[in-house]
Amino acid sequence: MALLFGLLRPLQLFNDVVLRIGRALAILALALMVCLILGQVFFRYVLNDAPNWTEEGARFLMLWMTGLIAPMAYRQGGFVAIDMLERALGRLLSALLTLTLLTIALVVLVYCVQLGWSNVDSLTGRGRSASLRLPLDLLGGEAIRFRNSWAYASLFVGFVLLTIVNIELMLRQIIRLLGGEDRLPPLSDPNVARAD
Amino acid sequence: MLIWFLPLFLILLMIGLPVVFGLLAAPGLLLILDGSSRDLAVLYRNLYNGIDSFPLMALPFFMLAGEIMNRGGITTRLVEFSQAFMGHLRGGLAHVNILSSILFAGLSGSAVADTSALGSTLIPAMEKNGYSRKFAAAVTAASSVIGPIIPPSGIMIIYAYVMGESVAALFLAGIVPGILVGVGLMVMVRLMADRYDLPKAERIVTKNQTITPLEARVSFVLIRINVAGLLYALFAGIRAAFGLEINLNGWLIFLIFLPIAHGLMMWLRANVSSDFRLVCKKAVAPLQTPIIILGGILVGVFTPTEASAIAVAYAIIVSFFVLRSMTFKDLGPVLARSALASSAVLLLVGAAVAFKTVVSLSYAPQILTEFILSLSENPLILLFLINILLFIVGMFLDAGPAIIILGPILGPIFTELGVHPVHFAIIMSVNLTVGLATPPMGLVLFVASTVSGEKVETVSRAILPFLAVEVLVIFLITFFPAISMTIPRLTGFVQ
Numbered sequence: 139m140a141l142l143f144g145l146l147r148p149l150q151l152f153n154d155v156v157l158r159i160g161r162a163l164a165i166l167a168l169a170l171m172v173c174l175i176l177g178q179v180f181f182r183y184v185l186n187d188a189p190n191w192t193e194e195g196a197r198f199l200m201l202w203m204t205g206l207i208a209p210m211a212y213r214q215g216g217f218v219a220i221d222m223l224e225r226a227l228g229r230l231l232s233a234l235l236t237l238t239l240l241t242i243a244l245v246v247l248v249y250c251v252q253l254g255w256s257n258v259d260s261l262t263g264r265g266r267s268a269s270l271r272l273p274l275d276l277l278g279g280e281a282i283r284f285r286n287s288w289a290y291a292s293l294f295v296g297f298v299l300l301t302i303v304n305i306e307l308m309l310r311q312i313i314r315l316l317g318g319e320d321r322l323p324p325l326s327d328p329n330v331a332r333a334d
Numbered sequence: 335m336l337i338w339f340l341p342l343f344l345i346l347l348m349i350g351l352p353v354v355f356g357l358l359a360a361p362g363l364l365l366i367l368d369g370s371s372r373d374l375a376v377l378y379r380n381l382y383n384g385i386d387s388f389p390l391m392a393l394p395f396f397m398l399a400g401e402i403m404n405r406g407g408i409t410t411r412l413v414e415f416s417q418a419f420m421g422h423l424r425g426g427l428a429h430v431n432i433l434s435s436i437l438f439a440g441l442s443g444s445a446v447a448d449t450s451a452l453g454s455t456l457i458p459a460m461e462k463n464g465y466s467r468k469f470a471a472a473v474t475a476a477s478s479v480i481g482p483i484i485p486p487s488g489i490m491i492i493y494a495y496v497m498g499e500s501v502a503a504l505f506l507a508g509i510v511p512g513i514l515v516g517v518g519l520m521v522m523v524r525l526m527a528d529r530y531d532l533p534k535a536e537r538i539v540t541k542n543q544t545i546t547p548l549e550a551r552v553s554f555v556l557i558r559i560n561v562a563g564l565l566y567a568l569f570a571g572i573r574a575a576f577g578l579e580i581n582l583n584g585w586l587i588f589l590i591f592l593p594i595a596h597g598l599m600m601w602l603r604a605n606v607s608s609d610f611r612l613v614c615k616k617a618v619a620p621l622q623t624p625i626i627i628l629g630g631i632l633v634g635v636f637t638p639t640e641a642s643a644i645a646v647a648y649a650i651i652v653s654f655f656v657l658r659s660m661t662f663k664d665l666g667p668v669l670a671r672s673a674l675a676s677s678a679v680l681l682l683v684g685a686a687v688a689f690k691t692v693v694s695l696s697y698a699p700q701i702l703t704e705f706i707l708s709l710s711e712n713p714l715i716l717l718f719l720i721n722i723l724l725f726i727v728g729m730f731l732d733a734g735p736a737i738i739i740l741g742p743i744l745g746p747i748f749t750e751l752g753v754h755p756v757h758f759a760i761i762m763s764v765n766l767t768v769g770l771a772t773p774p775m776g777l778v779l780f781v782a783s784t785v786s787g788e789k790v791e792t793v794s795r796a797i798l799p800f801l802a803v804e805v806l807v808i809f810l811i812t813f814f815p816a817i818s819m820t821i822p823r824l825t826g827f828v829q
Contacts, residue, residue: 164677165669168394175391175643179636197386200394200680204385207670208677216678217352218735222775224350239351246355249362253378293382296681 139318146309150323153306157210160299164207167199174199191269198270198289205296213303213325233315240308247301254294263287339364340698340743343689353735354678357685361692377688384687385680388639390495394676395642396486399623400442401668402649407659408620409451412437415617418537418610425527426535427460428473429520435477436516437617439484440624443491445733445770448478449778453785464533468796471786475778475793476800477519479767482733484512486627486642489733489767492679493759496686497741500756501638502631503827507760507818511811515764518803526799543612549656553618560625561595562588619652632825679734686738693742703747713751717812720744721765725805728769732777736766756828760818764811768804771797 178192211217219239224232257263263286270284310322343360347353358381365373416433423429431452438448453474460470482489485505494501526532545553566588573580580587603611626648627641636644653660693699710716727736741762748758770778773794783790811817822828 161670161673164673165666168398168669168673171391172395172398172643172646175395175640176647179640179644183635193388196391197388200391201382201386203394203673204677204680207673208681211674211678212352214674216674217354218678218682218732219350219352220347220730220775221350222730223348235349239349242346242351242359243355246359246362249374250358250378250381253375256375257378257382289386290382293385 139313139316142309142313142316142318143321146306146313149302149306149309153209153213153303156299157213157303160206161210164203167203167206171196171199171203191271194267194270198284198292201289201292205292205294205299208296209299209303212300213307230315233311237308237311237315240304240311244301244304244308247297247304250297251294251301254290254297258287258290258294260287260290263290337696337698337701339692339696343739347731353731353739354682354685357682357689357739361689365692376691380688380691381684384684387495389501389637390491390680390683392486392491392501392639392642393488393679394672395639395646396443396488396491397676398669398672399486399642399645399649400444400447401672402646402653402660403441403620403623404447404451405653405660405664405668407657408441408653409434409438409455411616411620413452413455414538414540414613415621417535418613421535422537423524423527424534425523425532427456427463427465428469428523428527428532430535431456431460431470431473432477432480432516432519432523435474435480436484436513437621439481439512440486440627441620443482443486443488445478445481445767445778446781448481449474449781450785452478453782457782457786463535466796467786468788468792471782471788471793472796472800473519473523474785475771475776475782476797476804477516478778478782479771479804480512480515482767483508483515483764485509485624486638486645487763488679489737489763490759491638492683492734493737493741493763496683496690496738497745497755497759499759500827503756503822504759504763505628505631505638506822506825506827507756508763509821510817511760511764511807514810514817515804515807518807519800522799522803538607538609538613541609543609543616545612545616546656546658549619550615552656553615556618556622557615558592558595558599560622561598562591563629565591565595619656622652623648682735682738686742689739690742699743699746702743703750706747713748713753714813716751717748717753717761718809720748721761721808721812724762724765725769725772725808728766729772730775731769733763733766733770736769737762740766754815754819754828756822757815757819761808761812765808768801768808771804772801773797 174192174196178188181192182188224235227235265286266283267286267289268283272282272284275281310325313319313322339360342363343356346356346359351359358377362374362377365371365377413430413434416430416437417426420426420429420433434452434456435448438452442448453471457467457470457474460473461467481487485508487505487508490504490508491501493499494504523532566584569587569591572578606614623645627645630636630641630644631638654662706716706719709719724736724740727740731739741759744762745755745758749755770776773779773790776794779790779793779797782788783793786793819828
């Protein structure tokens, strides 16, 4: 049990810190998305000149928002599932079932991490965006066009974080199974919101 | 081999695997067993491309707009406004609850937000007025399903995206069905009012209302612009219907209508009490949201995604500057909640797009079509059966995931049979949304139970008469396509 807690604590600390940073960045991304799309409307109607990069920029931000905050949603139980069977079973069986489900989720996530990396590292990943660029020319340098892999990395990062969260949840479940539930620190956050 | 992915998926779902992992695991596993693990990369690409979408962006934006409106104290205004119109009827607060849901539906696309916002205000108020708590919770839950039917609507954005339909067409098609659900519920309340001797309430709760000078001015201008716009639309309709030739600039006609609108408002003003007037005035700014969203989309000024961003901007302006009910400090948590909720949905949609590619690779749709057609070839009977299937699915699964899973499988079959895709989308959306309020697994029921403090089982029993009405409405919508299709047809969004 001590070993399990020894494993869980650093993992939980990591998730606490990293996911909070992820949430802050996701908030920023969402706010910027709104600004970009409002800017697009403004430029089109007021200045009669719609920039070509706002839409792609907003999509880029939405991907990163998803990748950065979805792990927190998963950690707080925000992924929809039918939990009837789990509730119908007794304590032990239900705990075993949850552990099995988390194992299946882990397999899926590990595959996603692998596929995500080969996507980032792919030929198209090395290609560059037609419209998105870092405006270094404004600072006297040369504008750098965004690499596709910069967007691809969003979901890769998301799946890596989801995997780490999944491992944390598994450890918690094993501890629960061994009767250490009352010593588990809570994961709750007042900002949980459901999907529908 | 691939044909097994559907049963496998169902098993994974039933044992409680989160839907998003089920959507990836079932086809993924079969691709590996099939020896085509190279296609896994395609599955992943589709997952990524599924999220990388501009139309889908409307989802987080509408969620955000709804959250801001909710924080900004707009709920209370809508409730007071509804009360001023319906509070004095027998069963008044139940009617107020339903009307507030209809109005709230124009601001938010989520039934859960509706239940928690209106429930926390109205359930205690109803209890104080002599309604039983379970009845109050049941009315709140039953009427909140109007939220995702009347635009804006989260599940319709998802459906439109996954199925390649027009969001605007689905939005417009949802208006009448949503109002119909509301009216149906009100009729039910009226019937129950006689039987259970439900109490009346007062028209105006808070006497001696106050309004800030800025808000009074904003409402003054907005209401006149809206009435003038309405008159202009009527005029344009008459002109088109009778083929009148009037060579006047559109803006000029609008300007002529402005003083007429002003006169009309002054006449109305003389006929109502000052409290009534203030309650209405305080509802103008919030209720402008659906007008901006739908107006903008209808006129073709902006896309639904842009409309959703404008709705966010409008909500911020109203809550920060006009109502002054929100501060900069409140913005962080609101953004976080929307980002959290939408990230889970976006991943789900991405996984559904990946799932959909495997659906089309396998022969599942053909086999299912054959099976369904073997039951009957009459589309009406099939629609009846499919409604029962959807209703059962809705009992166990949230509307969003259910529509993502079933849309790609059922949609093409019924389009083939001659059912209009938009009509079918509305049947699915309304049915599965009602499913949010059906026991045993109704998200809205759980929220209503939490907000009211009444047990889920108790609310589930109290909601049955209202569910009966909603089932009736589902069948009306199914067998009378005109209910949903008239507005999109008239506005040219559907051929």
